Amino acid sequence: MDIARITIAPSTAFQVHDWLRKRVQQGDLPPGMRISETEVAAAIGISRQPVREAFIRLASDGLAEVRPQRGTYISKISVAAVLSARFIREAVEADLARIVAQARPAEMLDRMADEIARQTAADQAGNVNDFIESDDRFHRLLALAAGQEAVWADLERLKAQMNRLRHLSMRAFDRGFIIGQHQQILDALRKGDADASETAMRTHLRQMLTEVPQMAAARPDYFTD
Amino acid sequence: MDIARITIAPSTAFQVHDWLRKRVQQGDLPPGMRISETEVAAAIGISRQPVREAFIRLASDGLAEVRPQRGTYISKISVAAVLSARFIREAVEADLARIVAQARPAEMLDRMADEIARQTAADQAGNVNDFIESDDRFHRLLALAAGQEAVWADLERLKAQMNRLRHLSMRAFDRGFIIGQHQQILDALRKGDADASETAMRTHLRQMLTEVPQMAAARPDYFTD
DNA sequence: TATGCCATACTTCCATACAAGTAAAGCCTC
DNA sequence: GAGGCTTTACTTGTATGGAAGTATGGCATA
Missing domain, CATH: 1.10.10.10 (Winged helix-like DNA-binding domain superfamily/Winged helix DNA-binding domain)
Structure with missing residues (x-):
């Protein structure tokens, strides 16, 4: 009941x-x-x-x-805090990707594919908020698929600083590129290739390493450290 | 100045x-x-x-x-929260271990050895608090050695639930065993063997997977989930 | 002009009073 | 005895006044 x-x-x-x-x-x-x-x-x-x-x-x-x-x-957005959160995300999501690649839960992978479709739609509509929310859901589904839902809740807290930066950078950076990376991750997961999945995820999350300095240089008054 | x-x-x-x-x-x-x-x-x-x-x-x-x-x-101590924090720790510290194994910063490794010595002393003296503090410093030094001090600060926040559990379990479990694992990690780091370092670290942090259910069973009134 | 003092207008911090909600004990009724 | 109501003693939540600290502009003075 x-x-x-x-x-x-x-x-x-x-x-x-x-x-x-x-x-x-x-x-x-x-x-x-x-x-x-x-x-x-x-x-x-x-x-x-x-x-x-x-x-x-x-x-x-x-x-x-x-x-x-x-x-x-x-x-102000702490560059050190953002980089720290990014480091943690990479380590954690790399492990999550390996787990999911070995389990290959079909329904979850389908739902991840749905999110990629939503991201494409949001990108074409130029809707930044929708894109960001779907992006989050994509990564959250990965945690779910690995049976580690609570892990994503913890990551959410760490992402607080990162999220603010993202609202700035999403307008400046290529969303189509991000969608392509998501697709690569999903393809590797579907194949059950743990190594490729991990590599694709790490590559994806390392993207931020180039974005952060650019954003900080563009708006120095918004950043510290 | x-x-x-x-x-x-x-x-x-x-x-x-x-x-x-x-x-x-x-x-x-x-x-x-x-x-x-x-x-x-x-x-x-x-x-x-x-x-x-x-x-x-x-x-x-x-x-x-x-x-x-x-x-x-x-x-109450959330079992799910503890397991989530443990998962994150394993992923992050595995990456940290790989980085340190490749860099092998001599001074930091010496300081980690010092902490192991302190842990031995605290163990023999039966001083639980000293042991726990030194244990934390050991892992913190790893983050420092990897040039990721901020990462440890973030982990500290996640560890809040874990720490409480530890004060309960430290009396029940074998501290000598933990010291031995620390030594194995340090040995692998000194050799510069990234794979062995990662494996030793993961083994060490997976220890908790057996401890948590035992503690929860012993004191069900202290736990939830 | 430059310097030091001071009044003034802020800020957050703390204490106090009251409002609103909860829970449990006691009592009444059946 | 069982069920339901009321009283009463709590709890946290909100409002308000004042205390303590800070920054700033004005003014007197050299």
Whole structure:
């Protein structure tokens, strides 16, 4: 039997945090921008306390920096943090790829193919957000196919800094190239070739090594380290 | 020129968070225990607000769970979260081992040997905390030797759940065995044998796969999932 | 003009009061 | 005794006032 799904209204602080987090990740609140408890509270029409607690959560996410008695600022994108997250992603997804290549779960691979189709459509429509979301789902499906769903949840946390960079870079870089790499990965997985799958995945994720310096050079005011 | 190191007194909320976090990680505050803003505030002699904010941070760490209008509880150790963190560690440290084996930075390898010596001493003295700290330093040195210090910082966050488990299991399991595995890893690194280094590291970190179910069976009230 | 002091207008931090929700014990009713 | 209601004592959530610290512009002074 299905149990009833009871949802209680989330607290104000929770909602504010969620709202701010999304806006930061999408680049709506740019790195370095100053935000103020008073201003946000007034804009929403609530007291300062829930906003303050949302700021604390945002700081825990690494997306904001609270300087006591001075102000709160949207974190600049740490190049070191992005590269670290990238390193971890490569190591983890390389292992995931090997596992999936050996198991070859047909349904999951089909769903990955579906995502590639969606990416092509989003690319042609010029819809950056759709593309990024499908990109994430593609990689998440890999974790699912390897029976390691929780791993992707952990990676999501690490990707926080990377995501912001991606919203900047997606406009500048070739999405068709990314789609091609996804296809290569999927082809190798279907063949059950663990070595080729790992190599394709590592190549794909190393792409970022060239993108990061370019982005940092283009918008130095958005980056640190 | 060196710039002056100015330290400002950390906020009360920060200190409370730090205190609670350490106590949770060392198992002083057991999984499932109920904690209350009012009680902690009274015990320390401050108001509820900073304690409340410390609870929020603790929840962000995954070490506590705030149930609105009901109470706040120390998180039980999520088996899924531990296994996920372990999977990530294996993938990442396998890559790190390969890199270090190829570079063979003499000074770092010597420092890793020092840590093994400290672990032997701590083991004979029966000092669990010293052993765990040295164990962490050993693995951290590996990241340092690979030029990926930031990676270890990210792993630290993921290890939060694992650390609590370790304080439970270290008393039950054979520390001498762990030391031997560290030595095997170091030997392979010194030889510059990337494959052997990777294998030794993976073997070492897979040890946990047998420990986790045993611990969960021994103390089911401490675990979830 | 340059320098040091100071008032002022911010900021985050903490304390306090109250609001809203939960849970459990006690009591009443059947 | 069983079931249901009410009271009561909790819990966390929000609002508000003030404390403490910071940055800035103005002004007096040399």
